[in-house]
Amino acid sequence: MDIIYAEQVVDFDGTAVALGNFDGLHIAHMCVINNAIDAARERGLKSGVLLFDENTKNFTTDRKIELITPNEAKLELLAREHPDFVYIRKFTPEFMKLPPEEFIKLLLKNVKAKVISVGYDYSFGHKAAGNVEMLKELGKKYGFSVIVTDRVTIDDKTVSSTYIRELIKSGDMEETERFLGRRYCVEGRVIKGRQNGQKMGVPTANVDFDRNMAIPGEGVYAGITYVDGKRLKCVINVGKNITFGAKELTIESHILDFDGDIYDKYIRVSFATRLRDMKKFSGMDELKRQIDKDIERTRKMRL
Numbered sequence: 001m002d003i004i005y006a007e008q009v010v011d012f013d014g015t016a017v018a019l020g021n022f023d024g025l026h027i028a029h030m031c032v033i034n035n036a037i038d039a040a041r042e043r044g045l046k047s048g049v050l051l052f053d054e055n056t057k058n059f060t061t062d063r064k065i066e067l068i069t070p071n072e073a074k075l076e077l078l079a080r081e082h083p084d085f086v087y088i089r090k091f092t093p094e095f096m097k098l099p100p101e102e103f104i105k106l107l108l109k110n111v112k113a114k115v116i117s118v119g120y121d122y123s124f125g126h127k128a129a130g131n132v133e134m135l136k137e138l139g140k141k142y143g144f145s146v147i148v149t150d151r152v153t154i155d156d157k158t159v160s161s162t163y164i165r166e167l168i169k170s171g172d173m174e175e176t177e178r179f180l181g182r183r184y185c186v187e188g189r190v191i192k193g194r195q196n197g198q199k200m201g202v203p204t205a206n207v208d209f210d211r212n213m214a215i216p217g218e219g220v221y222a223g224i225t226y227v228d229g230k231r232l233k234c235v236i237n238v239g240k241n242i243t244f245g246a247k248e249l250t251i252e253s254h255i256l257d258f259d260g261d262i263y264d265k266y267i268r269v270s271f272a273t274r275l276r277d278m279k280k281f282s283g284m285d286e287l288k289r290q291i292d293k294d295i296e297r298t299r300k301m302r303l
Contacts, residue, residue, distance in 0.1 A: 015045050
């Protein structure tokens, strides 16, 4: 899979390209992308995905949209689907002002699209003035075909990034996994914290996570921590350590049966299920007893 940036000169005879915001790369997004890949194989074209360097809604709304999947993780996930290329473009204020037809003309020039794959609610161009019907008309004018992926639902609920963010915040990691198509992960380097876990004999890896990420609701979770290619069971604490009077929200992973030094290592923490809510304990002894119960419960799980 080639990574191509907008500034690069590319040489394609023809492509099938997936268009969308793709902010989560959830199962509905993957349907749009795989439709482009399948069309490329059937027609002897190169398959590709357009990604923007930032969520487009950060430019079109007055609030910051929380990340579900950072671009680095998107590239890793897309590589598993084997498109020929990913085309990455900055979403600048100038680019945002392009009328719908100019946006498509630029795309045709840059990646020579012969097939464009989109979702049923796809919009494009300045003030999202372009829609699927306009895209089909432009296809007739400029000689490309359009594949439209219908609404994807689970139990009559539409799969969307907005709903997935709600699931993440609620702490319902099983439903998050169903709609996302994989377990939700937070990643970052391990930094030193207050080391209260170390004092109790249950050291934790304090993750320096991206504060723009959607964060699971405060509580204790069972999951997997990935360290140096190893898949390790863990108990994850998301919250402010209220027993110790901490005010900053942290994500800390206690990795079961592990005593390696992983400070400054880059790790990925995957959330499988919520064990319990946050609770203020009377002191370190009561907290330690509860943590031991969390560990034993997690140890017995098939994760």
